[in-house]
Amino acid sequence: xxxxxxxxxxxxxxxxxxxxxxxxxxxxxxxxxxxxxxxxxxxxxxxxxxxxxxxxxxxxxxxxxxxxxxxxxxxxxxxxxxxxxxxxxxxxxxxxxxxxxxxxxxxxxxxxxxxxxxxxxxxxxxxxxxxxxxxxxxxxxxxxxxxxxxxxxxxxxxxxxxxxxxxxxxxxxxxxxxxxxxxxxxxxxxxxxxxxxxxxxxxxxxxxxxxxxxxxxxxxxxxxxxxxxxxxxxxxxxxxxxxxxxxxxxxxxxxxxxxxxxxxxxxxxxxxxxxxxxxxxxxxxxxxxxxxxxxxxxxxxxxxxxxxxxxxxxxxxxxxxxxxxxxxxxxxxxxxxxxxxxxxxxxxxxxxxxxxxxxxxxxxxxxxxxxxx
Amino acid sequence: xxxxxxxxxxxxxxxxxxxxxxxxxxxxxxxxxxxxxxxxxxxxxxxxxxxxxxxxxxxxxxxxxxxxxxxxxxxxxxxxxxxxxxxxxxxxxxxxxxxxxxxxxxxxxxxxxxxxxxxxxxxxxxxxxxxxxxxxxxxxxxxxxxxxxxxxxxxxxxxxxxxxxxxxxxxxxxxxxxxxxxxxxxxxxxxxxxxxxxxxxxxxxxxxxxxxxxxxxxxxxxxxxxxxxxxxxxxxxxxxxxxxxxxxxxxxxxxxxxxxxxxxxxxxxxxxxxxxxxxxxxxxxxxxxxxxxxxxxxxxxxxxxxxxxxxxxxxxxxxxxxxxxxx
Numbered sequence: 001x002x003x004x005x006x007x008x009x010x011x012x013x014x015x016x017x018x019x020x021x022x023x024x025x026x027x028x029x030x031x032x033x034x035x036x037x038x039x040x041x042x043x044x045x046x047x048x049x050x051x052x053x054x055x056x057x058x059x060x061x062x063x064x065x066x067x068x069x070x071x072x073x074x075x076x077x078x079x080x081x082x083x084x085x086x087x088x089x090x091x092x093x094x095x096x097x098x099x100x101x102x103x104x105x106x107x108x109x110x111x112x113x114x115x116x117x118x119x120x121x122x123x124x125x126x127x128x129x130x131x132x133x134x135x136x137x138x139x140x141x142x143x144x145x146x147x148x149x150x151x152x153x154x155x156x157x158x159x160x161x162x163x164x165x166x167x168x169x170x171x172x173x174x175x176x177x178x179x180x181x182x183x184x185x186x187x188x189x190x191x192x193x194x195x196x197x198x199x200x201x202x203x204x205x206x207x208x209x210x211x212x213x214x215x216x217x218x219x220x221x222x223x224x225x226x227x228x229x230x231x232x233x234x235x236x237x238x239x240x241x242x243x244x245x246x247x248x249x250x251x252x253x254x255x256x257x258x259x260x261x262x263x264x265x266x267x268x269x270x271x272x273x274x275x276x277x278x279x280x281x282x283x284x285x286x287x288x289x290x291x292x293x294x295x296x297x298x299x300x301x302x303x304x305x306x307x308x309x310x311x312x313x314x315x316x317x318x319x320x321x322x323x324x325x326x327x328x329x330x331x332x333x334x335x336x337x338x339x340x341x342x343x344x345x346x347x348x349x350x351x352x353x354x355x356x357x358x359x360x361x362x363x364x365x366x367x368x369x370x371x372x373x
Numbered sequence: 374x375x376x377x378x379x380x381x382x383x384x385x386x387x388x389x390x391x392x393x394x395x396x397x398x399x400x401x402x403x404x405x406x407x408x409x410x411x412x413x414x415x416x417x418x419x420x421x422x423x424x425x426x427x428x429x430x431x432x433x434x435x436x437x438x439x440x441x442x443x444x445x446x447x448x449x450x451x452x453x454x455x456x457x458x459x460x461x462x463x464x465x466x467x468x469x470x471x472x473x474x475x476x477x478x479x480x481x482x483x484x485x486x487x488x489x490x491x492x493x494x495x496x497x498x499x500x501x502x503x504x505x506x507x508x509x510x511x512x513x514x515x516x517x518x519x520x521x522x523x524x525x526x527x528x529x530x531x532x533x534x535x536x537x538x539x540x541x542x543x544x545x546x547x548x549x550x551x552x553x554x555x556x557x558x559x560x561x562x563x564x565x566x567x568x569x570x571x572x573x574x575x576x577x578x579x580x581x582x583x584x585x586x587x588x589x590x591x592x593x594x595x596x597x598x599x600x601x602x603x604x605x606x607x608x609x610x611x612x613x614x615x616x617x618x619x620x621x622x623x624x625x626x627x628x629x630x631x632x633x634x635x636x637x638x639x640x641x642x643x644x645x646x647x648x649x650x651x652x653x654x655x656x657x658x659x660x661x662x663x664x665x666x667x668x669x670x671x672x673x674x675x676x677x678x679x680x681x682x683x684x685x686x687x688x689x690x691x692x693x694x695x696x697x698x699x700x
Binding site (some may be wrong): 015016017022023024037064123128129130131132134135136139195199201202204205271281353355358 | 417418419421430440513514520521583586590591593635665666667668669670671672673674
């Protein structure tokens with residue numbers, strides 16, 4: 001990759017550091033921009049400000065001790081991070097997960113997707129200068145967090161999805177409260193539709209910004225809502241179903257345009273789809289154990305597994321290698337969606353004006369904990 | 374008596390007038406900071422300031438005290454003189470147009486016979502301190518903010534002035550008081566709807582408020598031209614911005630909503646002032662409301678709206694006014 005600092009700067013050009021401390025980088029990402037006035041000629045994402053060495057830490061933790069660290073990857077969608085790790089261990093140890101546990105997992109994963117997409121809507125509005133939306137998005141997300149707090153005790157980091165099932169059974173009154181919340185939320189989403197789709201400025205800000213073709217997106221390794229916004233109906237919940245997703249009836253939301261507006265539309269569509277999935281899972285929630293019998297100290301047989309899940313931001317996968325002797329993973333590799341999406345960002349953002357680069361950056365919705373690991 | 378000398382008398386009158394005016398404007402600005410935060414908070418389902426004093430009314434004073442106590446930082450590489458003078462200039466320049474604004478009949482520091490021309494002239498000076506701050510800070514973000522201000526004021530000064538021509542033609546005078554007196558029975562908003570729309574949009578752009586707050590767009594340029602300012606210097610910029618808002622709303626009331634007039638009713642002076650300020654606050658509430666609902670536009674959209682939409686509309690308005698007046 002070309003280092004921007006090595007490109008000679010023209011007479012009207014300057015190098016602008018967007019970040020690492022900047023209101024719209026959503027964390028500590030630094031974008032080095034070569035600009036000509038308002039026009040951005042080159043972009044170079046500089047990452048590593050939030051690097052904690054989680055992959056290496058895994059090699060010095062027991063399997064269960066590492067579970068809370070997975071929460072800290074994509075910290076606004078922590079349930080989604082627990083899932084591939086739990087699945088990897090179950091694959092390796094051939095643990096049969098009880099059906100009730102799978103249903104609870106899917107409910108939690110979809111609630112988490114809802115919360116994560118609501119956060120996207122909120123911060124996306126703020127990045128376009130519409131601060132009111134920020135408050136609205138957080139207000140609705142709060143309702144979801146209340147539900148997740150009810151089951152796990154945590155509001156941000158849960159460690160709830162556990163190898164062999166889930167950590168606790170659903171508390172009393174959860175199903176009723178969840179149904180009530182999901183019934184009330186769409187009323188608020190109507191407000192979002194009114195706000196965004198009848199707002200000429202919003203539409204003009206998003207249309208045609210950061211256009212990406214499906215072919216390019218696939219070649220760049222982009223996954224998740226950004227890929228679906230290009231028209232490629234790739235969703236691991238359908239393409240490589242895990243848990244009980246193959247028994248549920250839901251649509252994969254796609255758009256054709258591949259611009260920022262399409263990305264926004266896909267996420268808005270997925271919000272409704274997630275509500276649908278949770279309702280279905282609640283309807284057919286079976287009785288039974290919430291966790292399989294797993295030993296206190298996990299010691300998987302030697303071997304390697306690769307587990308793939310569809311996290312809110314794209315494909316989140318974990319490669320786990322066990323040597324069969326120690327209580328720690330021998331090697332753990334995380335394929336995080338934000339990292340891959342960010343690395344492709346310059347491809348479809350260069351050559352635009354500064355304001356659109358910010359809108360575009362907000363549209364890919366990355367979390368720096370997920371990028372740096 | 375020394376006061377018998379007409380020159381001295383005029384001087385004393387002027388100084389007293391200016392002192393009263395500045396206190397009045399400052400009081401309004403302090404109240405406005407509270408009012409804006411409160412209204413925005415209500416739009417955003419929050420409470421807003423509610424700790425200092427009843428309903429948080431003392432919050433502006435607390436903020437001022439805090440800003441006074443803050444360390445005054447001048448960046449090492451900044452152009453010290455320009456950096457220091459920019460906020461003071463901003464404050465002074467913002468106050469200049471208030472001189473020619475009549476708050477009630479007789480309540481005006483100086484009833485210039487070219488009042489509106491004077492206001493347009495001095496309000497376009499407001500660009501200079503912003504550029505001074507943007508350039509003097511020696512920071513890339515502030516520089517971009519300053520450049521955007523230039524682009525914005527060039528694009529919107531023209532429709533701003535052109536939209537006023539219709540009003541001036543109808544009133545047949547450039548004096549603020551006479552423009553108001555000409556609207557005793559009918560407000561110009563009904564006679565000049567197109568001019569009103571153009572003026573209102575250009576006015577929001579001139580005061581750099583959302584959706585036209587490009588010079589200080591926080592999600593792109595951190596804080597735009599005042600990124601490097603802190604403490605009282607920052608407060609001066611903030612103060613200047615709110616004064617612009619007060620002036621802009623006063624102008625709108627004078628030009629299109631009949632100033633202190635309520636049609637077919639003759640009011641005493643005190644009631645006139647109350648009506649005038651009441652109308653101003655209605656206009657400012659609408660401006661705050663717009664801030665609470667709209668996202669920011671980009672610089673490309675900003676210039677294209679200015680040149681391709683507002684200027685032709687303003688010219689069309691002048692033509693229509695001319696045709697109707699010659700009938």
